[in-house]
Amino acid sequence: MSPKMLSVEGREYITPNMIRLTLGGEGSHHFSQESIGQYVKFLFTANGSTDISAIPEGQRPMMRTFTVSGYQAESGTITIDIAKHELADLNGEITPDIGGYASRWALSTQVGDSISLVGPRPIQAMPVEAERFLLVADMTAQTALQAKLVLLPDSASGYVVLDVPTEADVQPLELPDGMKLVVNISSESSLSDCVKALALDSNDFAVWCGCEFSEMRAVRSYITSKKGVDRKMCYFSSYWKHGVTEDGHKVLKREDNAALEQSK
Numbered sequence: 001m002s003p004k005m006l007s008v009e010g011r012e013y014i015t016p017n018m019i020r021l022t023l024g025g026e027g028s029h030h031f032s033q034e035s036i037g038q039y040v041k042f043l044f045t046a047n048g049s050t051d052i053s054a055i056p057e058g059q060r061p062m063m064r065t066f067t068v069s070g071y072q073a074e075s076g077t078i079t080i081d082i083a084k085h086e087l088a089d090l091n092g093e094i095t096p097d098i099g100g101y102a103s104r105w106a107l108s109t110q111v112g113d114s115i116s117l118v119g120p121r122p123i124q125a126m127p128v129e130a131e132r133f134l135l136v137a138d139m140t141a142q143t144a145l146q147a148k149l150v151l152l153p154d155s156a157s158g159y160v161v162l163d164v165p166t167e168a169d170v171q172p173l174e175l176p177d178g179m180k181l182v183v184n185i186s187s188e189s190s191l192s193d194c195v196k197a198l199a200l201d202s203n204d205f206a207v208w209c210g211c212e213f214s215e216m217r218a219v220r221s222y223i224t225s226k227k228g229v230d231r232k233m234c235y236f237s238s239y240w241k242h243g244v245t246e247d248g249h250k251v252l253k254r255e256d257n258a259a260l261e262q263s264k
């Protein structure tokens with residue numbers, strides 16, 4: 001799919017650490033209600049510009065992955081919610097090794113700016129043929145979590161564990177009556193420790209987990225090895241990794257998936 005150029009039509013903090021961008025223009029015409037929960041990749045030059053026409057022939061743009069949080073049919077716009085992270089040094093040099101392309105852009109972009117993207121593309125489906133569920137997410141997967149929650153049967157019971165920097169970063173979530181929300185404050189305990197502290201009294205549940213790489217691995221190991229939950233009922237995905245840019249994370253993710261396949 002060739003890149004589409006969208007324009008920034010709005011930028012606001014929806015919680016203390018989440019920036020919502022509204023994007024529209026001709027490049028957004030191929031989005032629809034179905035795009036919500038799917039992912040797009042923002043494209044940048046190696047020095048952080050969004051003018052990808054400057055990229056020499058044969059060279060690939062820097063890509064950063066985000067989830068579509070909303071689609072507004074009347075205006076034909078989409079929204080993307082970007083978790084603010086401190087590594088976006090607004091004044092320092094930007095290079096492929098340091099990264100911070102997307103977060104820095106989100107912090108500084110203004111209405112009228114342009115961004116190129118590819119997508120949307122769907123993420124893997126989560127197993128919904130279950131009665132009990134465990135859904136785990138951090139700030140970067142909060143949008144994807146919201147899209148998964150609406151797919152749960154009304155009869156669903158279990159836990160949603162959400163890792164946030166502050167209570168005020170929890171967005172409104174529509175949970176079936178039987179699902180309990182557990183909020184983990186990142187500075188107080190790790191997401192994986194929070195999951196380990198849950199009263200999971202059987203291994204008969206479906207799991208969806210999207211978060212930081214090491215936390216995802218810790219949750220995955222606990223759920224599949226310690227609790228013995230059927231791997232076919234689980235979906236684990238890392239959304240980013242501490243100390244590594246998205247490009248490095250992609251390599252580690254591939255290696256992790258290959259090792260997991262071998263261990264089956």
Ligand SMILES: Cc1cc2nc3c(=O)[nH]c(=O)nc-3n(C[C@H](O)[C@H](O)[C@H](O)COP(=O)(O)OP(=O)(O)OC[C@H]3O[C@@H](n4cnc5c(N)ncnc54)[C@H](O)[C@@H]3O)c2cc1C
Binds near residue numbers: 064068082085099243
């Ligand atoms: C399918 C999918 C969907 C995603 N959807 C969203 C989304 O909707 N919203 C969202 O905010 N993120 C989302 N992410 C995560 C996002 O792609 C990464 O956080 C990405 O690395 C951010 O790019 P960057 O250019 O800001 O930083 P990079 O250049 O990738 O990394 C620079 C430095 O920042 C650190 N870093 C990156 N992200 C974070 C973070 N969140 N917190 C703290 N440090 C960080 C890295 O460890 C690295 O040291 C998604 C990821 C995937 C795989």
